[in-house]
Amino acid sequence: MIAEGAETVVEIAELSRRFGRTVALDGVSLDVPRGVVFGLVGENGAGKTTLIKHILGLLKAETGTVRVFGLDPVRDPVKVLAQVGYLSEDRDLPDWLRIDELLRYLRAFYPTWDDNLAEELRQKFDLDPSARIKTLSQGQRARTGLLAALAYRPDLLVLDEPSTGLDPIVRREILAAIIRTIAEEGRTVLFSSHLLDEVERVSDHVALIDHGKIVLCDPLDAIKAAHRRLTLRFDEPLSRPPALLGTSRWEGIGHEWTTVCRGSIEEIHGRVTGVGARIVEEHTPSLDEIFVARVGSQQPAGVEA
Amino acid sequence: MRIHISPNDGVPIYLQIVNQVKYLFASGRLSAGEELPPIRVLAEQLIVNPNTVARAYRELERAGLVEKRRTAGTYVSNTGSPLALSERRKIVTERVDGLLAEARQLGIGVDQVVELIVQRNRAMQRLEGGESS
Numbered sequence: 001m002i003a004e005g006a007e008t009v010v011e012i013a014e015l016s017r018r019f020g021r022t023v024a025l026d027g028v029s030l031d032v033p034r035g036v037v038f039g040l041v042g043e044n045g046a047g048k049t050t051l052i053k054h055i056l057g058l059l060k061a062e063t064g065t066v067r068v069f070g071l072d073p074v075r076d077p078v079k080v081l082a083q084v085g086y087l088s089e090d091r092d093l094p095d096w097l098r099i100d101e102l103l104r105y106l107r108a109f110y111p112t113w114d115d116n117l118a119e120e121l122r123q124k125f126d127l128d129p130s131a132r133i134k135t136l137s138q139g140q141r142a143r144t145g146l147l148a149a150l151a152y153r154p155d156l157l158v159l160d161e162p163s164t165g166l167d168p169i170v171r172r173e174i175l176a177a178i179i180r181t182i183a184e185e186g187r188t189v190l191f192s193s194h195l196l197d198e199v200e201r202v203s204d205h206v207a208l209i210d211h212g213k214i215v216l217c218d219p220l221d222a223i224k225a226a227h228r229r230l231t232l233r234f235d236e237p238l239s240r241p242p243a244l245l246g247t248s249r250w251e252g253i254g255h256e257w258t259t260v261c262r263g264s265i266e267e268i269h270g271r272v273t274g275v276g277a278r279i280v281e282e283h284t285p286s287l288d289e290i291f292v293a294r295v296g297s298q299q300p301a302g303v304e305a
Numbered sequence: 306m307r308i309h310i311s312p313n314d315g316v317p318i319y320l321q322i323v324n325q326v327k328y329l330f331a332s333g334r335l336s337a338g339e340e341l342p343p344i345r346v347l348a349e350q351l352i353v354n355p356n357t358v359a360r361a362y363r364e365l366e367r368a369g370l371v372e373k374r375r376t377a378g379t380y381v382s383n384t385g386s387p388l389a390l391s392e393r394r395k396i397v398t399e400r401v402d403g404l405l406a407e408a409r410q411l412g413i414g415v416d417q418v419v420e421l422i423v424q425r426n427r428a429m430q431r432l433e434g435g436e437s438s
Contacts, residue, residue, distance in 0.1 A: 037354055172352060175352045176349050176352065179345075179348050179349050179352065179353075179354070179355060180345070180349060182354070182355060183344075183345040183348065183349075183355045197312040197313060200312040200318075201310070201312050201318065201351075201352055201353050201354070202352065202353065202354050203354065204354055204356055221317075224317065229315070283315040284315050284316075284317070285315070286312060286313040286314075286315065287312075288313065
């Protein structure tokens with residue numbers, strides 16, 4: 001059962017994890033509030049899947065704590081997993097089963113399994129019950145995995161890179177399923193993706209993870225409001241990017257240089273006019289642009305490939 | 306109701322919805338008393354977060370363009386006309402600003418722009434008149 005008054009579905013504090021000498025997660029703290037779509041973004045190998053595996057109790061915290069519905073997913077896997085729907089990145093399903101066999105198998109595990117919903121989704125996704133999972137296309141496989149994760153109406157839906165390798169139609173179906181889930185009062189979605197425009201469309205909250213560290217974790221609106229995309233025009237042409245505004249990521253040539261930076265526009269204005277430049281263009285950047293700016297600027301030193 | 310969202314154009318998604326609903330209304334493609342799609346339906350159709358659609362609807366309600374009715378539906382207000390005029394002017398103003406900026410870049414003065422507008426208007430009226438007769 002859900003802990004009393006728990007408005008935070010997932011609570012992670014100071015979580016670190018090593019695989020051999022590689023630091024996969026480094027002091028990660030984040031909270032996933034109830035009823036939101038929480039987007040987890042980061043490059044391949046940044047730690048997204050490792051983080052998700054801790055939430056599901058598939059990995060035990062080395063240091064730090066993980067709580068899902070107020071419970072430790074490693075100590076209480078049955079209680080936690082009964083309320084969590086999960087679609088893994090490689091959509092691992094038992095290949096030797098037929099779709100109807102898989103569904104019969106799963107419904108035995110979940111007291112909240114909803115036959116009507118399962119059948120509705122099966123028809124919607126156009127899945128043949130007698131098809132063997134081994135023979136399914138990538139798209140059909142993803143749909144089957146999604147059906148299996150949704151049919152017991154979990155309070156938390158966790159999707160690891162749900163769009164990878166899928167055509168736009170299946171991608172759209174998966175995103176629509178995320179939206180349908182969240183539209184039902186009190187349910188929560190956590191999904192990881194490297195498709196930033198997708199994350200920007202559907203997320204309330206976004207966490208950006210880079211080399212095992214959380215770089216940003218806020219409501220999407222706040223993230224967008226805290227960043228500006230600027231083009232500066234300098235009185236004199238520059239032969240190299242300006243050393244300004246705390247960012248090394250500049251694009252441009254000669255008089256005009258563009259960057260994404262943090263801070264209020266008044267503050268930026270002050271700093272820019274001091275060095276003989278003026279702002280000629282100013283926008284709210286897309287999440288994609290913020291991602292590139294923030295992940296890039298984290299990399300100057302100490303990172304081994 | 307046809308709305309198109311582009312997450313990368315720098316305008317927040319809720320504002321894209323607000324602007325396009327206003328535009329649809331101002332251009333007569335949404336009329337007074339018409340029901341807007343329920344939040345979940347539009348969210349699923351546009352593939353955007355339902356809270357984003359809810360925010361857009363709240364914004365439209367605050368602007369007096371739509372109203373919530375007891376049955377929980379959202380409808381285009383009947384009292385929309387004075388607002389519609391200001392909204393219509395706003396849309397045209399944005400276009401005029403763009404036109405003026407471009408004309409200045411190309412070295413065409415305001416007088417010439419005005420002259421061109423009058424000329425084009427005459428040409429269009431001729432065309433429309435020709436068609437209807």
